[in-house]
Amino acid sequence: MRRRSVALLLLVAATYLPVSIATDTIDLTASIAGNQTLLSARGAFRLGFFSPPGSPAGRTYIGIWYARIPVQTVVWVANRQNPVVQSPGVLKLSPDGRLVIVDGQNTTVWSSSAPTGDVTTKATAQLLDSGNLVVSSDGSGSSQSVAWQSFDYPTDTQLPGMKVGVDHRSGFAWNMTSWSSPADPSPGQYTVKLITGGLPEFFLFRGPAKIFTTGPWNGVVLTGVPELKTEAYTFVLVSNPNETYSTYYISSPSLLTRLVVEGSTGLLQRYVWADGAWNNFWYHPTDPCDSYARCGPFGFAYCDTAHSPECSCLPGFQPRSRKWSFRDGSGGCIRKTKLSCGDGDGFWPVNNMKLPEATNATVHADMTLDECRQLCLANCSCRAYSAANISGGVNRGCVIWATDLLNMRQYPAVVQDLYIRLAQSDVDALNVSAGKA
Numbered sequence: 559m560r561r562r563s564v565a566l567l568l569l570v571a572a573t574y575l576p577v578s579i580a581t582d583t584i585d586l587t588a589s590i591a592g593n594q595t596l597l598s599a600r601g602a603f604r605l606g607f608f609s610p611p612g613s614p615a616g617r618t619y620i621g622i623w624y625a626r627i628p629v630q631t632v633v634w635v636a637n638r639q640n641p642v643v644q645s646p647g648v649l650k651l652s653p654d655g656r657l658v659i660v661d662g663q664n665t666t667v668w669s670s671s672a673p674t675g676d677v678t679t680k681a682t683a684q685l686l687d688s689g690n691l692v693v694s695s696d697g698s699g700s701s702q703s704v705a706w707q708s709f710d711y712p713t714d715t716q717l718p719g720m721k722v723g724v725d726h727r728s729g730f731a732w733n734m735t736s737w738s739s740p741a742d743p744s745p746g747q748y749t750v751k752l753i754t755g756g757l758p759e760f761f762l763f764r765g766p767a768k769i770f771t772t773g774p775w776n777g778v779v780l781t782g783v784p785e786l787k788t789e790a791y792t793f794v795l796v797s798n799p800n801e802t803y804s805t806y807y808i809s810s811p812s813l814l815t816r817l818v819v820e821g822s823t824g825l826l827q828r829y830v831w832a833d834g835a836w837n838n839f840w841y842h843p844t845d846p847c848d849s850y851a852r853c854g855p856f857g858f859a860y861c862d863t864a865h866s867p868e869c870s871c872l873p874g875f876q877p878r879s880r881k882w883s884f885r886d887g888s889g890g891c892i893r894k895t896k897l898s899c900g901d902g903d904g905f906w907p908v909n910n911m912k913l914p915e916a917t918n919a920t921v922h923a924d925m926t927l928d929e930c931r932q933l934c935l936a937n938c939s940c941r942a943y944s945a946a947n948i949s950g951g952v953n954r955g956c957v958i959w960a961t962d963l964l965n966m967r968q969y970p971a972v973v974q975d976l977y978i979r980l981a982q983s984d985v986d987a988l989n990v991s992a993g994k995a
């Protein structure tokens with residue numbers, strides 16, 4: 559059985575056997591046509607024309623896929639909306655520094671966006687072992703000479719070293735968008751993007767609808783992705799005035815891993831290549847508690863193996879509707895006692911929470927937690943506060959929610975304290991019952 563599957567894999571491999579032109583680079587005089595490919599220097603990735611299985615006969619796309627595994631796994635597509643129909647297609651680098659795909663009748667079907675800066679006659683396009691296709695303005699390959707790179711235009715996959723996020727200077731976003739179907743790489747309905755308002759947070763959309771968020775970044779974790787900390791790779795979130803993005807690095811170059819937003823399932827999935835197959839490392843939404851804002855304003859979800867998904871109200875709140883149930887908690891919760899908006903208010907800490915959606919929250923990076931509390935108390939719209947950054951176990955900065963608190967879930971493990979504003983009488987009542995417990 560084992561032997562037979564190996565034979566089968568070799569057969570699959572043979573059908574993809576491309577004609578490599580024994581290089582990783584094209585210049586202004588070279589091109590990739592028909593079944594020719596580029597192979598990165600150490601043989602990790604290949605670039606060429608491909609046809610997704612099941613796509614209409616004769617359609618081809620320029621893609622990048624892993625060169626060493628028998629299952630053709632495409633990680634990037636150039637002309638995802640503009641297949642070559644009249645073969646053979648040709649990929650070339652034009653003198654203005656754009657990559658261009660022409661069809662068999664020499665009609666341009668796709669070209670890359672304009673390069674940044676001027677390019678010389680020595681310009682090249684090189685496929686790197688990271689899977690990045692880089693146009694170098696002078697052919698040197700130096701980082702200063704990068705005029706365009708495929709890593710800036712993700713398809714549905716984030717490879718190690720690729721960014722997903724926002725360039726604040728240009729407004730440019732590195733988003734991931736699913737394929738329409740396994741046979742059609744054109745943009746599908748699922749998109750992953752970063753929204754930076756308040757604390758940075760990644761959203762999975764189906765069309766315009768939010769279906770999952772990773773939870774806000776607190777300097778250590780995305781508070782809704784508990785499996786983020788692992789030995790296999792290092793997750794990094796970079797946030798400075800120029801740009802905010804996530805990326806990740808692998809500890810061993812032989813480890814193949816990719817993060818994909820899948821068109822058929824609508825899941826954000828991390829795969830790891832092991833024992834001859836792509837293994838699903840984790841995915842989101844994982845369970846019903848991951849559904850966006852499942853329990854409505856001021857409600858939170860709790861899921862574990864012993865419990866069905868359950869909605870609860872934050873302490874000091876009660877269900878808005880008597881029809882509240884774990885099946886439909888979307889009406890959310892209302893406070894038991896009105897706020898006085900003055901000395902009559904206090905705070906109650908809750909722990910182990912995926913922080914509320916922080917898109918409209920306000921961050922004060924240099925405040926202490928005590929100043930944060932004062933600021934919240936002084937602003938009648940403030941509903942909750944928390945530390946903005948808990949790196950190293952130290953509370954730094956301040957985040958203030960002056961909105962309904964949405965999209966929380968509780969975890970068995972400690973995440974971080976969120977301080978909920980309540981009428982002092984409710985705080986005292988909670989304190990008394992906590993003291994008795």
Ligand SMILES: *[C@@H]1O[C@H](CO)[C@@H](O)[C@H](O)[C@H]1NC(C)=O
Pocket residue numbers: 575576577592593
């Ligand atoms: C590549 O294309 C050439 C010309 O169309 C053809 O002769 C050759 O058989 C092809 N090779 C493979 C491996 O498909």
Ligand SMILES: *[C@@H]1O[C@H](CO)[C@@H](O)[C@H](O)[C@H]1NC(C)=O
Pocket residue numbers: 664
């Ligand atoms: C293809 O078109 C380009 C620009 O229109 C032209 O310079 C080139 O000669 C054409 N090539 C062929 C093979 O017709």
Ligand SMILES: *[C@@H]1O[C@H](CO)[C@@H](O)[C@H](O)[C@H]1NC(C)=O
Pocket residue numbers: 731732733735751
């Ligand atoms: C990413 O999302 C933003 C905001 O919706 C949108 O303006 C932009 O076109 C998207 N970028 C890409 C590369 O899809």
Ligand SMILES: *[C@@H]1O[C@H](CO)[C@@H](O)[C@H](O)[C@H]1NC(C)=O
Pocket residue numbers: 776777797947948949954
């Ligand atoms: C969080 O605080 C640490 C320690 O000061 C700092 O290195 C890191 O850049 C901060 N992260 C964010 C997102 O501000």
Ligand SMILES: *[C@@H]1O[C@H](CO)[C@@H](O)[C@H](O)[C@H]1NC(C)=O
Pocket residue numbers: 798799800
């Ligand atoms: C932001 O970009 C400017 C140039 O655009 C650069 O000089 C500066 O070093 C960058 N700052 C950071 C924190 O990357």
Ligand SMILES: *[C@@H]1O[C@H](CO)[C@@H](O)[C@H](O)[C@H]1NC(C)=O
Pocket residue numbers: 915917918961962964
């Ligand atoms: C954030 O503010 C915008 C604009 O006021 C509003 O449309 C949106 O619903 C708010 N989002 C949340 C989660 O409160």
Ligand SMILES: *[C@@H]1O[C@H](CO)[C@@H](O)[C@H](O)[C@H]1NC(C)=O
Pocket residue numbers: 919920937938939940958959960
């Ligand atoms: C209250 O806080 C919100 C969010 O930080 C802010 O938009 C609003 O201006 C504040 N109101 C006052 C009176 O400071």
Ligand SMILES: *[C@@H]1O[C@H](CO)[C@@H](O)[C@H](O)[C@H]1NC(C)=O
Pocket residue numbers: 904905906907985989
């Ligand atoms: C609860 O009561 C104790 C004892 O009076 C007090 O020290 C503590 O600050 C109270 N906690 C809260 C959250 O009010």
